[in-house]
Amino acid sequence: MATRPLRDGVISNYTVTEKMLKYFINKICGKFIFSPRIMICIPSQVTEVEKKAVIDAASQAGARKVFLIEEPIAAAIGAGIDISKACGNMVVDIGGGTTDIAVISLGGSVVSESLKVAGDKFDEAIVKYIKRKHNIMIGERTAEDLKINVGCVYPKIQDTEMEIRGRDLITGLPKNVTIHSSEMLEALIEPAMMIVDSVHSVLEKTPPELAADISDRGIYMTGGGCLIDGLDKLLQSKTGINVMIAQEPISCVALGTGKALDNLDTLDRRR
Numbered sequence: 001m002a003t004r005p006l007r008d009g010v011i012s013n014y015t016v017t018e019k020m021l022k023y024f025i026n027k028i029c030g031k032f033i034f035s036p037r038i039m040i041c042i043p044s045q046v047t048e049v050e051k052k053a054v055i056d057a058a059s060q061a062g063a064r065k066v067f068l069i070e071e072p073i074a075a076a077i078g079a080g081i082d083i084s085k086a087c088g089n090m091v092v093d094i095g096g097g098t099t100d101i102a103v104i105s106l107g108g109s110v111v112s113e114s115l116k117v118a119g120d121k122f123d124e125a126i127v128k129y130i131k132r133k134h135n136i137m138i139g140e141r142t143a144e145d146l147k148i149n150v151g152c153v154y155p156k157i158q159d160t161e162m163e164i165r166g167r168d169l170i171t172g173l174p175k176n177v178t179i180h181s182s183e184m185l186e187a188l189i190e191p192a193m194m195i196v197d198s199v200h201s202v203l204e205k206t207p208p209e210l211a212a213d214i215s216d217r218g219i220y221m222t223g224g225g226c227l228i229d230g231l232d233k234l235l236q237s238k239t240g241i242n243v244m245i246a247q248e249p250i251s252c253v254a255l256g257t258g259k260a261l262d263n264l265d266t267l268d269r270r271r
Contacts, residue, residue, distance in 0.1 A: 021061035035064035043098045044070045044112035072102035075222040078256030079246035088210025094225030101202045111205045117194045119225040129187035136166035150181040153192035154230025218242035222252040
């Protein structure tokens with residue numbers, strides 16, 4: 001089970017998270033005699049207060065013991081990377097709300113960074129661009145469709161287009177307009193470059209030996225946000241390092257958490 005930290009107001013979101021966890025526990029376990037042990041994914045760089053809030057919410061929801069695992073580590077495991085070795089691996093996990101960047105070695109994060117620029121910010125950028133450029137208001141679902149179908153952050157060889165319908169801000173009536181991928185490039189390049197800059201910042205803080213490993217092994221991208229057309233090419237062109245998208249990028253964190261659960265008894269003995 002994976003969840004985001006209660007970063008946008010720990011107190012206000014505590015009850016919501018507790019109810020959500022309780023629902024999933026009841027759905028999976030039914031009326032259980034013994035309380036289950038739970039592993040929860042959290043973004044890197046969360047505070048101790050946020051960690052405690054997640055643990056308390058899970059405990060109140062019925063968990064016997066709660067284990068936390070950072071999302072980049074879970075993503076790396078799900079991508080098939082052997083994180084136990086002494087060599088360095090870089091993972092860029094782009095989800096819906098946050099992007100987590102981490103250099104992993106010997107089973108833990110050596111350098112990490114988390115920023116609130118991910119899939120949702122890409123959608124917001126598209127909504128703002130369509131409003132500014134075409135005087136049309138569109139919803140999040142239309143923005144998502146644009147992002148998936150014609151969105152890009154690296155110039156395409158052939159320009160593609162998609163027709164959308166929104167509300168004309170001048171007349172207030174529905175209006176159709178055709179959007180090209182070149183326009184999406186203009187709309188999405190700013191948030192994409194924020195992710196690239198953060199990757200560059202993490203590389204600058206990485207120890208030389210691990211940086212050399214990353215240069216040889218490449219950067220792994222996971223999460224649904226990495227599927228935006230050209231994001232891997234943009235990152236590769238800006239860093240000079242080979243960038244690879246995991247086989248199942250959307251499921252990597254969940255798969256990695258499942259694999260980590262196989263070693264739950266080992267983790268329990270270490271505590």
